[in-house]
Amino acid sequence: xxxxxxxxxxxxxxxxxxxxxxxxxxxxxxxxxxxxxxxxxxxxxxxxxxxxxxxxxxxxxxxxxxxxxxxxxxxxxxxxxxxxxxxxxxxxxxxxxxxxxxxxxxxxxxxxxxxxxxxxxxxxxxxxxxxxxxxxxxxxxxxxxxxxxxxxxxxxxxxxxxxxxxxxxxxxxxxxxxxxxxxxxxxxxxxxxxxxxxxxxxxxxxxxxxxxxxxxxxxxxxxxxxxxxxxxxxxxxxxxxxxxxxxxxxxxxxxxxxxxxxxxxxxxxxxxxxxxxxxxxxxxxxxxxxxxxxxxxxxxxxxxxxxxxxxxxxxxxxxxxxxxxxxxxxxxxxxxxxxxxxxxxxxxx
Amino acid sequence: xxxxxxxxxxxxxxxxxxxxxxxxxxxxxxxxxxxxxxxxxxxxxxxxxxxxxxxxxxxxxxxxxxxxxxxxxxxxxxxxxxxxxxxxxxxxxxxxxxxxxxxxxxxxxxxxxxxxxxxxxxxxxxxxxxxxxxxxxxxxxxxxxxxxxxxxxxxxxxxxxxxxxxxxxxxxxxxxxxxxxxxxxxxxxxxxxxxxxxxxxxxxxxxxxxxxxxxxxxxxxxxxxxxxxxxxxxxxxxxxxxxxxxxxxxxxxxxxxxxxxxxxxxxxxxxxxxxxxxxxxxxxxxxxxxxxxxxxxxxxxxxxxxxxxxxxxxxxxxxxxxxxxxxxxxxxxxxxxxxxxxxxxxxxxxxxxxxxxxxxxxxxxxxxxxxxxxxxxxxxxxxxxxxxxxxxxxxxxxxxxxxxxxxxxxxxxxxxxxxxxxxxxxxxxxxxxxxxxxxxxxxxxxxxxxxxxxxxxxxxxxxxxxxxxxxxxxxxxxxxxxxxxxxxxxxxxxxxxxxxxxxxxxxxxxxxxxxxxxxxxxxxxxxxxxxxxxxxxxxxxxxxxxxxxxxxxxxxxxxxxxxxxxxxxxxxxxxxxxxxxxxxxxxxxxxxxxxxxxxxxxxxxxxxxxxx
Numbered sequence: 001x002x003x004x005x006x007x008x009x010x011x012x013x014x015x016x017x018x019x020x021x022x023x024x025x026x027x028x029x030x031x032x033x034x035x036x037x038x039x040x041x042x043x044x045x046x047x048x049x050x051x052x053x054x055x056x057x058x059x060x061x062x063x064x065x066x067x068x069x070x071x072x073x074x075x076x077x078x079x080x081x082x083x084x085x086x087x088x089x090x091x092x093x094x095x096x097x098x099x100x101x102x103x104x105x106x107x108x109x110x111x112x113x114x115x116x117x118x119x120x121x122x123x124x125x126x127x128x129x130x131x132x133x134x135x136x137x138x139x140x141x142x143x144x145x146x147x148x149x150x151x152x153x154x155x156x157x158x159x160x161x162x163x164x165x166x167x168x169x170x171x172x173x174x175x176x177x178x179x180x181x182x183x184x185x186x187x188x189x190x191x192x193x194x195x196x197x198x199x200x201x202x203x204x205x206x207x208x209x210x211x212x213x214x215x216x217x218x219x220x221x222x223x224x225x226x227x228x229x230x231x232x233x234x235x236x237x238x239x240x241x242x243x244x245x246x247x248x249x250x251x252x253x254x255x256x257x258x259x260x261x262x263x264x265x266x267x268x269x270x271x272x273x274x275x276x277x278x279x280x281x282x283x284x285x286x287x288x289x290x291x292x293x294x295x296x297x298x299x300x301x302x303x304x305x306x307x308x309x310x311x312x313x314x315x316x317x318x319x320x321x322x323x324x325x326x327x328x329x330x331x332x333x334x335x336x337x338x339x340x341x342x343x344x345x346x347x348x349x
Numbered sequence: 350x351x352x353x354x355x356x357x358x359x360x361x362x363x364x365x366x367x368x369x370x371x372x373x374x375x376x377x378x379x380x381x382x383x384x385x386x387x388x389x390x391x392x393x394x395x396x397x398x399x400x401x402x403x404x405x406x407x408x409x410x411x412x413x414x415x416x417x418x419x420x421x422x423x424x425x426x427x428x429x430x431x432x433x434x435x436x437x438x439x440x441x442x443x444x445x446x447x448x449x450x451x452x453x454x455x456x457x458x459x460x461x462x463x464x465x466x467x468x469x470x471x472x473x474x475x476x477x478x479x480x481x482x483x484x485x486x487x488x489x490x491x492x493x494x495x496x497x498x499x500x501x502x503x504x505x506x507x508x509x510x511x512x513x514x515x516x517x518x519x520x521x522x523x524x525x526x527x528x529x530x531x532x533x534x535x536x537x538x539x540x541x542x543x544x545x546x547x548x549x550x551x552x553x554x555x556x557x558x559x560x561x562x563x564x565x566x567x568x569x570x571x572x573x574x575x576x577x578x579x580x581x582x583x584x585x586x587x588x589x590x591x592x593x594x595x596x597x598x599x600x601x602x603x604x605x606x607x608x609x610x611x612x613x614x615x616x617x618x619x620x621x622x623x624x625x626x627x628x629x630x631x632x633x634x635x636x637x638x639x640x641x642x643x644x645x646x647x648x649x650x651x652x653x654x655x656x657x658x659x660x661x662x663x664x665x666x667x668x669x670x671x672x673x674x675x676x677x678x679x680x681x682x683x684x685x686x687x688x689x690x691x692x693x694x695x696x697x698x699x700x701x702x703x704x705x706x707x708x709x710x711x712x713x714x715x716x717x718x719x720x721x722x723x724x725x726x727x728x729x730x731x732x733x734x735x736x737x738x739x740x741x742x743x744x745x746x747x748x749x750x751x752x753x754x755x756x757x758x759x760x761x762x763x764x765x766x767x768x769x770x771x772x773x774x775x776x777x778x779x780x781x782x783x784x785x786x787x788x789x790x791x792x793x794x795x796x797x798x799x800x801x802x803x804x805x806x807x808x809x810x811x812x813x814x815x816x817x818x819x820x821x822x823x824x825x826x827x828x829x830x831x832x833x834x835x836x837x838x839x840x841x842x843x844x845x846x847x848x849x850x851x852x853x854x855x856x857x858x859x860x861x862x863x864x865x866x867x868x869x870x871x872x873x874x875x876x877x878x879x880x881x882x883x884x885x886x887x888x889x890x891x892x893x894x895x896x897x898x899x900x901x902x903x904x905x906x907x908x909x910x911x912x913x914x915x916x917x918x919x920x921x922x923x924x925x926x927x928x929x930x931x932x933x934x935x936x937x938x939x940x941x942x943x944x945x946x947x948x949x950x951x952x953x954x955x956x957x958x959x960x961x
Binding site: 023025052053054055056057058059062069070072073074075076077078079080081083085086087088089090091092093094095097098115116119320323324327328331332333334336337339340341342344345346347348349 | 581583
């Protein structure tokens, strides 16, 4: 394809900074919104990736998060509600050379776009999906979302929501996701590191980002971001490291059969008995995704952050190209005139 | 005795598992290859295997072939081949008086008669109800078993080849060679020599039965038709759309991406394109109709031609994304292979009731070019046009076909690729290093279309989306004046496309006169037949068939004013007629058929004669 080849004339991201990825458009999220932090970390990471602005595409659906592409000086589509993975699939099919990012909120991604999410995950295009989860509908002014805890009181649920919420990471793993990770807006360093990992993964990277909506759902994740509770409530995963958390790392998690158990390292438990994180272990990842209780006290299993699961498997666009190349190798390049005439013709004189 | 005929119509009918479509298809190829003009109408139930032997399960394949030009599959049949009692009951009304019935005796046993809802003890083959017809009863099942008695095949497999007996017999009646079908079978069963041998044996047995059975004395000769000189092939509508898409993208130097979700009668476009891997065509069976169109738009954003195809219910699901494509002003081709509606409607039957949906079926002011194809072979050129408009005018285009065209086939004098027009995408120019020239994604050329700026093009980064755009910059704008300006600009852009499409031509008839019949889509053959006959009978009648439904050709108003009466036959409750009345204030008369079946020429003829 001459035109696309001409388009990627060379990679010359020389000394780009986060600022080079900002546009001249006013950012219009509410003051104090968690999206500001995410935007900043993404712009910073983009400069670190070595990618040129023109080789990156941000695609979003509808919602507060979906305004994201307007603020990135890259190519971008602000599409329709829930459908960003559809656009990304088509784009990546024809342009495997591009770095494609999907930005979606919990309503966009898990409610109206739920079908597209699961199919994107199983197909495994090499794209990155940033799921901004604030457990509320922001743009439509505060209705409960598919991730809101049961009993959430909103305009549409004045007596409390009765739906069981989705566990996005469990859902994503179940759908065949090859990269499952979680981070949060209020831990910029962790967020940047995790976005970089998502970018390096070949396949669909699902990164759930806990994002505070300070207008309609302020404090939804305070248990994981507040200094007082964060050590008890969060578990930062590192590959090949034991599962340790708590004040000064005084707690660990070991497996009793398939059952995760919190142990106290100050009270005699040994680090050697702890569960060592292996992000390629799908069974263990499925247990990790089930660390999903609402934080109550120190006996609650902590919420895991970082890469829960990562698997190398073929990407859809690669398989698509392979099939084409194999067919060409076997039958030769297509000849339009042969196609037009078909296999059986007759002559009228 | 051999009788010379100009044309003949045969209807093969049987159970949906009887291989009727294959039988009809084989006869079509053989007739076409011996130079006949031909038109076909496959008609089958929605259920893949409807209850055997019932009226609901009847599958039919009607074809008309001749030594004269053929434009429709025929109003009435000369020959009805019926594999069972239900097929006879369902189709007897289409057989002309004195016509030939070839009935499979095995399909008229007590069980089949009961399933076809004949009263207890009544067998139409044995009473006087068929006295007006020439009935030939053959025990096809028995003959087939007889022909294969030395084969090792099981009874089920043996019985499945009985359609070959019938085909062989009909070949004998019309004096046709078995070669083409033997070639076909040889390719199909290349790896199953037993089945190949069995099918050929039964085919020959059917032919030889014609030679030896004394009951059947008449044979017919239908010579070649006076088709224009050239090399022909047989083509169905959806096949031609697939080839059209392939040719258009080759001529435009673009990748072809087809995102689609299976739906009758559009799925065969996906099947066709999925075969074109060695052209680099990328097909994507999406998780639903919405993802299908969104993937196509995404592909277009990346510089391929994104195409999606569906039928009415699927197009309804794509509505929001169509609106997005309108405001993105991005090339996209959307094929709607119409079927009976509303909702699921009549999935395997034909209708042209989605014109309003195509013209108006989106929220907000979202004008889109709409073009329609009139016959299987016409699908090729119409598809090329749809692609040309989409690419050169940076717009989504709706291409309307229907089930009748999709499944029907006809001879096609196919073009050479070198003779096809080149399509010129309007690509933006990447910036050179150091350039600080601002890129305006919505800056327009004289056609009012914008440039196609692809990811990867340096310095042209831009964001597009569904929120109203500011003129030229494409930035989000809620300014009231800008919204009105942009709405009018998008409408004007579409309206101007008719400066780049052909004027409306008359298909037949005088430039002015008593009656103009205006059609669109698959009514072409019926109207053409009627107008040809009426002119021969001395009437002052003309025929205009509209391909470009939006924008309409510039000269259409002038044409309409040149006739005393205007008749608009449509397989819907009156859609084009409302557009014409709205636009040209013409007192046109409608003729509307909503039976899931094409018009017969006679239906249109009677209405036309009544108006004059």
